[in-house]
Amino acid sequence: MAVNQTCNTNRTNAERIEVELLKFLEDHIYTGSDSLQKIMLYLKQHVRSNVQSVTEVFDALKAKGVISLGNYKILSDGILDVRITQGIKDFEKRIHAELRSGCDESNQQSTSYDSAANSQTPDYDIDMLFDYLSKKLSPPSMLIFSTELLGETQMAETPHALRNPSDAYFKMMHTWRCRQPNIDHKAKLGEIFSSMERQDLVEEMENFPVKDFQYAETVIEPTKRFDDSDISIVASNLATGYYHVVRFLGVKQRKIEQIEADYPAIREQIYQTLLMIKRAKPSLTRQDLCNALYYADHQDVIVSLNSKWSNSS
Template sequence: MASSQGSKVKREYAERIEVELMKFLEDHIHLESNNLQKIKLYLKQHVPSSVSSITEIFDSLKSKGLVTLGNYKVLSDVIQNIDVRTSHGIKDFERRIQAEMGGGSVGHRQMSANCAAARCTTDEYKLDMLFDFLSRKLSPNDMLIFSTYLDGSQMAETAHSFRNPSDTYFRILHNWKSKNPSIDHRSKLKEIFSSMDRQDLAEEMDHFSVDQYKYTGLVIEPMTQFSITDLNDLANNLATRYYHVVRYLGMRQRTIDQVEVDHPNIREQIYQVLLAIIRKRPDLTRQDVCNALFYADHSDVIEILNSEWRHGS
């Protein structure tokens, strides 16, 4: 009886570790659906056995062609710089899961963990959107001094920073957040804006909310699911400043970075990022996308989509 109970607990540990690792992959990288299934199978086969580190698993996935170069770069950066709890290997997962399963209801603890994860994701999204909003307000001429105030070192000017300053500002802020995860980012930014004589931005930070960007104009069948056909129409009509649209829809910067590594063509980048959003948000509606376009000052694209939807009705 004791042996049977021990096997059950061990099996539950392995299942929880598998779920944790799969969730980590889904959260941090963009995966094609066929590779997603192969990775799930790989984890089922290898996680219960002896594995010395998570990096070992990722190395194996890369060698089998299940993650691309862009995937692997993002995962390496995340392991080393962002998600510290994963950097110590699979044994940390085992210890934490064992502690979680050591008392009380597993279902209750899982629900609490899910709620905490949801709050974390919401907070991260809100901060990223604040960064995106500010990136569109800052002058390109202030980029060098802003980066100096932010982390004490001047950034190197690149073709990208001249061509797309708002995206460069966002990346500066995002990297700063990743390097300093524990500070009060909002308060620090207000101090910097005060030093730059940009008190207006500090005040705008207090009033900014993603919820205020709701498109109230005409949307044909607004609650209809946003389809692959719609995705093609959208990808064909967005240019290099598509970042603001996809960030509003919840896409993380690490996924954008990864797609850019894997797909040099800008149109393909836009398509792949939008496709990743649809996969993560199958309930995405036409209204959701129009809200994002409204936020990003792309009313022209809303008109194009409405025209396509009108003819398709």
């Protein structure tokens, strides 16, 4: 029994390292490049089951000729030369620190989601607070915020941060919580926002009950479950802002990153994430979905759903 548990733990750690590494590489190589796709394919086929460290991954990639790695410099299609020697060391140190601290959510006695409809678990509450704040913080403040929170600016200077600043802010706060799980996160954020002269955010933190985000307008047959065709409508009308929707519905960050690694296209990421929620939490209703869309400022999608439901009722 102990042997099986050890094997499962090693596999879980390997999967976590793989997902984190893919995100790290995506932030340092142009998305969609041939090199990145080769790395993703190689990791899925050969590395997942036995990798123990990020360094092992790079050594394996180099040995297999999947990508040229000289002194841990990545050269992507002759276009982007990223010097990440220290970055890899910091990255590996962070991942193993998170695994030791228990922030690897798959090692906790929990599912890949929390119920947004009826739960007020500590993890869900803090994730939703971070998500809410990520929508309020402006891109020009990112370097300052990253320095105050993490003591460095690496996460604020990636291509991903430029493409999706809201998600970058969330990931900074999530990483920070993993590194320092036992501090008063709200109090520390209050200090940082005060130093940034954002007293408005300090006040909003104190008055943020996620349960207040209830869509009060008409929802056709609100207690009915949403179906796969509803998911298709949502997936077709959301972009990177879908993170806010699925976090509201209780999906944890690790699961979001796993789905991103498995499905490169944004529409498919949205569809698969919502499908997972639907199957894992049968009690979720049309009203719950509309509440999540309302929270994410996507009333336009609610209108489209209501139109479909009205025509089919």
